[in-house]
């Protein structure tokens with residue numbers, strides 16, 4: 001008996017030395033979305049290589065945790081990592097929403113100091129380590145159930161998240177914030193006349209059934225990223241961090257694949273009978289420029305220190 005106990009103790013010590021850490025992951029987006037599918041492929045590769053070192057364990061999507069609570073769960077360490085977007089955790093810090101304003105790819109932000117700045121802010125204000133971006137090259141659009149002939153949303157009720165709030169309000173809309181999971185019902189019941197969403201993904205939750213128009217051009221750059229609790233990040237050893245970041249950077253480097261997804265979804269929208277509303281060239285430029293003007297004005301007002309620094313590193317011609 002005594003020998004057995006000693007053997008058990010030795011095993012326990014051995015497993016501590018081996019230091020396999022399992023990180024708990026949640027997603028603010030539903031499991032059937034492309035965002036989560038890409039995450040799953042990434043986690044599968046990481047877990048295969050990470051046996052004995054690092055494992056990712058997926059807890060669930062919006063049914064496991066409401067999207068707007070995910071940021072706080074990462075901040076406090078209730079979960080270790082999240083697949084989410086900055087718009088969903090502006091309750092932690094307003095800077096989170098500025099990731100939509102990047103005009104240069106995440107791979108370049110790693111080189112120009114952009115990612116470093118993000119991590120300075122995310123560490124300091126949200127107790128988070130920003131790991132990397134899993135969607136890029138993807139504009140947002142306004143989708144409608146009613147036709148407009150100029151960029152004037154007066155009298156229309158539009159579903160938003162913080163991404164679109166200032167812009168759609170500047171265009172005269174009445175706005176209603178909802179999680180993605182509530183959009184279908186809001187459209188079905190006529191509670192809203194439209195919604196903001198990226199160019200891809202409207203088929204995942206069947207919104208095409210309730211969508212008649214898409215307004216072009218798109219604006220901003222849809223952002224979904226992996227964020228991690230800072231204490232948990234610091235508790236990883238070098239080997240675990242390297243493994244995690246190797247896979248995150250590989251995933252980030254695949255963001256080009258979104259261009260194809262976006263082309264495909266644009267085609268599918270057309271096939272589904274969704275009509276495209278366009279404006280004349282001057283009006284279209286005004287619409288697009290207004291999105292950025294209003295977006296940066298909001299970001300700088302909310303964060304007078306970091307707003308201008310982010311603008312400098314995130315913008316193409318600054």
Ligand code: 173
Pocket residue numbers: 085087160161162163179180196197198222223224
């Ligand atoms: O519209 C949204 O819910 C939203 O803010 C978003 C952000 C990034 C990707 C997809 C949706």
